[in-house]
Amino acid sequence: MRMPAILAVVGLLLVAGDARAGFYKWVDGNGKEYYTNDRTKVPHKYRDRATSVEMNDERVSVGDKPTGKASTAGREHKDKQGRGxxxxxxxxxxxxxxxxxxxxxxxxxxxxxxxxxxxxxxxxxxxxxxxxxxxxxxxxxxxxxxxxxxxxxxxxxxxxxxxxxxxxxxxx
CATH class of the missing domain: 1.10.287 (Helix Hairpins)
Incomplete structure (x- = not known):
């Protein structure tokens, strides 16, 4: 009774893919790069060329911290006399x-x-x-x-x- 349960759990672990999100990159015939997190979304034509991309913090470039205040999405519209x-x-x-x-x-x-x-x-x-x-x-x-x-x-x-x-x- 315990053995089939253990085998089922081990089987599920083997069948289940990697738990963390994997990203794939491929280049089409025009040289344009594409990224996806689902290998099945890579066209069959380019699946052999698709490479797994590992995400790590060093590859992410955030840039400098903003120096000024964030601007509002849009200035509030006012009429000709400045009334809102x-x-x-x-x-x-x-x-x-x-x-x-x-x-x-x-x-x-x-x-x-x-x-x-x-x-x-x-x-x-x-x-x-x-x-x-x-x-x-x-x-x-x-x-x-x-x-x-x-x-x-x-x-x-x-x-x-x-x-x-x-x-x-x-x-x-």
Whole structure:
């Protein structure tokens, strides 16, 4: 029982290749050198010429240590006035927040008006005054929302285009 297990382990060790990565180098017909870590990737035509390459630290040339700071992958794009992405995102977010606040207030006015209409009607001028005040507020909010939407959808993108800012900066 032990003997077959030992033979199986020894057989696996013999069949298993070298555990460390071996690199192979070959030169094609045009004189170009190729390297691979898998001998089966060497074309059949060049397998007899493929040589095993041993990697060691002496063959690796790293070069001198860098003297200066590493440069960033790319400078951040700025518009013509030197404003970056953060400026445009904040400006668009402020307009969106203003529009949301106006819509909330508009919905509140609609609800107040609806509640007022549901109340039993009592004769008197007080109801007319509050109703007309709600109508004025509703009309004002509609105008304000239209102006804010226009600023967000037309003026801000146009301003960004003229300033050479990326359009994605003002999108939500």
């Amino acid at each position: 992405e953060e400026y445009w995102r904040k400006k668009a977010a402020k307009l969106r927040l203003t529009l949301r606040d106006q819509q909330d207030e508009y919905n509140l006015v609609l609800k107040q008006r609806e509640d007022e209409d549901r109340k039993p009607k009592k004769p008197g001028a007080k109801k007319k005054k509050s109703h007309s005040a709600l109508e004025k507020k509703k009309t004002k909010l509609e105008k304000d929302m239209a102006r804010t939407r226009r600023m967000l959808e037309e003026y801000l993108p146009e301003e960004a285009r003229k300033a050479d800012a990326y359009p994605g900066w003002i999108r939500e």
